[in-house]
Amino acid sequence: MNPMPTHELARRMAELARQVASPRRVEDVLSDVTAEARTLIPGVDAAGVLLVGTAGRFESVAGTSELPHRLDELQMRFKEGPCLDAALDQTVVRTDDFRSEARWPQYAPAAAEIGVLSGLSFKLYTSEQAAGALNLFGLRANAFDDEAETIGAILAAHAAAAIIAGRQSEQLESALSTRDRIGQAKGIIMERYDVDDVAAFDMLRRLSQDSNTKLTEVAAKVIETRGT
Known part of the structure; x- marks a missing residue:
């Protein structure tokens, strides 16, 4: 897949910004963000958002398919994985091949077994009550490059803005x-x-x-x- 032209990327980002600013449900905005991730970033076969609350509670939302939900459930079961690391500790977590990934000894083989070989996760926001990550998955190894990280970080900023706006509205x-x-x-x-x-x-x-x-x-x- 050829990279998206700069002017088209700017147009899509502007549209997402308008959506975040409009009075829409947070879930709808997040679904738009994950859908755009599949369109804008070559190598993304599935995308979703993991929200982690207190006492181990979590929500797997805005999945482009059932695959992100399955992967989130595996991470919460094993208490390890790139999405958790991004949500709770790191800013960006990239995996080039889960078959040789040593950071998550239980999750990585389980992800590879269901056909997911690459991963790219971005921290969305943190608070005293919850944390979140935008998660991108590829079915081939080495699916993501530095450009994918750059575009993903911009999309993650839009997703975080939607969550913050939603929380402020609720408050x-x-x-x-x-x-x-x-x-x-x-x-x-x-x-x-x-x-x-x-x-x-x-x-x-x-x-x-x-x-x-x-x-x-x-x-x-x-x-x-x-x-x-």
Whole structure:
């Protein structure tokens, strides 16, 4: 496969940037990124994203086929592999031939057995709760070169931007929901006990402290008492 012309690569990247900026589901943007990886990078036979959370929880998403999911499951079972290394420790992990790969003594032979010989993984993002990697796989040895790493790193940046944007959106929605619940609870207290806004919030705060309960949970309980 011939390398993609520079102007075509720039056009595809610009389109991905617009998709990241638009109000779309994170899963849809990640699926676009993995699909573009197959188009833009010669040697990519399958691509996917591995998200690793706390307590060993993981999600295998945006796979271009079932193959990335199978490989992710193998890595989580063996607790080793290029995608895990990229997600948790390194920035880029490249494998030219899993048949002679010594870094992952259990995973590498298992990957080769199902026909995957090359791998290229990129760290997406890290936080206290989770980490992630964009993972590219080839069915022949030595499938990836330095140009593949460069294009993959750009795609990984787009994927990371989509994840961060999605998390910020979720956090904003959660914050707005929390604010609404507290405001509703204050209104109930103000009406029921004939106190002003400041006094109502102080009552909620003191209840939270005295019962060692989150303020949002106290607010939810106050709302539940409406009509009783």
